[in-house]
Amino acid sequence: MTELHLRINGTPRRVRADVRSTLLDLLREHLGLTGTKKGCDHGLCGACTVTVEGERVLSCLTLAVSIDGASVETIEGSDPQIDALQCAFLRHDGFQCGYCTSGQITSARAMLREVARGDLSVASFEGCRHTVPEGPQHLCDDEIRERMAGNICRCGAYANIVAAIRDAAGAPS
Amino acid sequence: MKTFAFEHADTVVGAVRSATAGARYYAGGTNLLDLMKLGVETPAALVDIGRLDLRAITATDSGGVLVGAGATNSAVANHPVIRRDYPMLSQAILSGATTQIRNMATAGGNLMQRTRCPYFMDPSFAHCNKRDPGSGCAARDGFNREHALFGASAACVAVHPSDMAVALAALDARVHVRGPAGSRTVGLDEFFVLPGESPERDNTLRPAELITGIELPPSRLARHSWYLKVRDRHSYAFALVSVAAGVELLDGEIVAAALALGGVAATPWRVAAAEAILIGARATDTAFRAAAELITADAVPLAQNGFKVDLARNSVVRALRRASAGHATAPTR
Numbered sequence: 376m377t378e379l380h381l382r383i384n385g386t387p388r389r390v391r392a393d394v395r396s397t398l399l400d401l402l403r404e405h406l407g408l409t410g411t412k413k414g415c416d417h418g419l420c421g422a423c424t425v426t427v428e429g430e431r432v433l434s435c436l437t438l439a440v441s442i443d444g445a446s447v448e449t450i451e452g453s454d455p456q457i458d459a460l461q462c463a464f465l466r467h468d469g470f471q472c473g474y475c476t477s478g479q480i481t482s483a484r485a486m487l488r489e490v491a492r493g494d495l496s497v498a499s500f501e502g503c504r505h506t507v508p509e510g511p512q513h514l515c516d517d518e519i520r521e522r523m524a525g526n527i528c529r530c531g532a533y534a535n536i537v538a539a540i541r542d543a544a545g546a547p548s
Numbered sequence: 549m550k551t552f553a554f555e556h557a558d559t560v561v562g563a564v565r566s567a568t569a570g571a572r573y574y575a576g577g578t579n580l581l582d583l584m585k586l587g588v589e590t591p592a593a594l595v596d597i598g599r600l601d602l603r604a605i606t607a608t609d610s611g612g613v614l615v616g617a618g619a620t621n622s623a624v625a626n627h628p629v630i631r632r633d634y635p636m637l638s639q640a641i642l643s644g645a646t647t648q649i650r651n652m653a654t655a656g657g658n659l660m661q662r663t664r665c666p667y668f669m670d671p672s673f674a675h676c677n678k679r680d681p682g683s684g685c686a687a688r689d690g691f692n693r694e695h696a697l698f699g700a701s702a703a704c705v706a707v708h709p710s711d712m713a714v715a716l717a718a719l720d721a722r723v724h725v726r727g728p729a730g731s732r733t734v735g736l737d738e739f740f741v742l743p744g745e746s747p748e749r750d751n752t753l754r755p756a757e758l759i760t761g762i763e764l765p766p767s768r769l770a771r772h773s774w775y776l777k778v779r780d781r782h783s784y785a786f787a788l789v790s791v792a793a794g795v796e797l798l799d800g801e802i803v804a805a806a807l808a809l810g811g812v813a814a815t816p817w818r819v820a821a822a823e824a825i826l827i828g829a830r831a832t833d834t835a836f837r838a839a840a841e842l843i844t845a846d847a848v849p850l851a852q853n854g855f856k857v858d859l860a861r862n863s864v865v866r867a868l869r870r871a872s873a874g875h876a877t878a879p880t881r
Contacts, residue, residue, distance in 0.1 A: 377554070397581075418578060432651050433648045440554050440596075482648065485647075495625060497643050507631050508631055521783055524784040525646025
């Protein structure tokens, strides 16, 4: 057993866990934070997406001991009031069974921050001359799809997920 | 998963010392931890190199750039100097995996990732010389539609999965390593190895050597380069074929060319003769087709991957066409 110190959703937590624990199992089994979902457990589906130091990662492929001392945000870290992105998912019916939704929303929140600071996706290379140096000015559907490719929806609610994110991003439809 | 000892390295020297004593380097973990879950890898000890001071991306005196081995794939792809001077590298990195994985995976780890051959990834298959030397190769006569066209052997037909490495090959990158005997640099063309009779080796790193950085020389290809990746689905899949293409044009004539293929061999596949026949030619489909024919003439397809020969030929033409048309990013000078 190894002792870890993590800041989870703003609160310092001390956890004793097996050295083999992934961040995903630590959240779900030791901290009772079951909003983060275990889908494939092999980094293929994105249901376990959380942020570490503000950047989205896969908690199933994060060895908890490797991030000792880090700040982690999960879906439970949201304000009690649902935010604009969550409202957009409701309005556009961006789910069916809902199992991937916490990962989709956590991922999309981080993605909107990435776009705001000018990060690229591979779709950006199809843009105009200034896109690659400066980042895309407009979050088109191709950009949304590419940037959200790490979050699989088994029900196939993609069209509504894209619509919800487009709406929340304030992009024209 | 088998348990293991775990330590955070504070210094490169300390990390190399731990590796010399038998520990495995652990960085982003996106591939190694997965292989540990699958039982393909069973290290007794891990030394975490994620806290070493190896994340910087800095200009070199020669006008190139040195990418720290610990820089994340996202950090490299989004770095302003990489976007401006090596857009093909940015494009290649962003063609691979997903943002979540690129935020975790490091530049050094990208080079160290193992093949995704399904027989390698699943220990319930008995025959894989890369995983279990001497056990045979289930892919040779099994599921091999994704496997190698070039440089394979009777022992192994797996391909290297990295997109980044294909662009690095076209950009003449050099890998900086530190080991028990000191530091050295290895050209990317000498870093990866074909399987031969020892497919358990992916590269020429010596025991306990640690990748500390990847150096790119100055490039004249930024204005006319493209990374084309063809795969079974539009995103988040490994390449069936990929092409890193870059040319330098002078009044419509090709004066420099770099061409490397991915998804077709255990190493990035660069063919000097194909680059040579482009030099002096007009940047037209005629020249691009000649280069493509020259590359694919040496293909040795397996039972299921013959389609990749046509795919490779057409992809080379398409990539050269996109590159020559001028990069979307091309700085106006």
